[in-house]
């Protein structure tokens with residue numbers, strides 16, 4: 001098997017960034033082995049070097065998208081980081097209920113939703129703490145670039161470790177059905193609150209409603225500054241008005257964009273359109 005050429009790794013990383021925005025440098029070269037080996041086996045390439053050569057010398061096709069997707073990190077969990085969900089419970093959702101009491105409609109977008117834990121956590125939070133939303137029109141849109149992640153999310157089936165990461169025993173009992181194989185299936189009620197769709201944040205966006213709440217967490221960190229700035233600008237026009245909310249991941253910030261105002265609450269930062 002021929003060794004992998006450093007220049008091929010660099011060319012492949014450039015392709016990844018061009019197509020999905022994820023910026024990888026040479027310190028991430030080790031990911032090639034762990035993320036792409038199964039594609040080598042599936043398509044019977046002679047080795048990783050041969051796969052990389054194929055990817056960088058052929059027009060972008062199915063195997064490319066499989067490889068790009070494999071380079072994404074899908075790490076997530078229910079109620080990840082806890083604090084943003086506390087702020088949703090104590091401040092953001094009560095405020096939106098007040099502001100949207102005439103339309104009785106809430107549009108929420110979990111952009112880069114991975115395997116679904118984030119949008120399902122929001123659905124769960126609404127059901128558990130806001131019975132007054134019964135009869136409201138609530139839509140939670142969950143998008144991600146990864147078809148595999150979305151497939152799992154749509155099924156709504158998680159193993160024991162996954163449900164135990166972030167959920168209490170009571171929540172597991174209340175919102176999941178235990179299957180004969182020991183896995184847990186999300187309730188039809190929560191499942192019906194979330195619509196999953198594939199979407200690449202760096203390509204054209206489909207027509208979407210304006211949102212009252214957008215969560216785009218732990219994905220901007222993978223993009224370069226220019227890509228990040230463009231996405232944040234497009235998100236601005238997807239927020240319904242200056243009472244809508246944007247929540248990022250705990251290590252992310254968009255202070256570079258002056259069109260947003262930042263609000264700090266209980267160690268959580270959220271963003272709103274600046275009132276003009």
Ligand SMILES: C[S@@+](CC[C@H](N)C(=O)[O-])C[C@H]1O[C@@H](n2cnc3c(N)ncnc32)[C@H](O)[C@@H]1O
Nearest residue numbers: 020072074076112114145146200201217218219
């Ligand atoms: C680390 S997960 C974050 C999941 C969830 N938001 C959370 O914070 O737990 C990052 C997700 O971003 C997705 N992603 C990466 N590049 C993307 C792109 N260009 N468009 C849409 N999703 C992308 C990945 O597929 C992955 O599921």
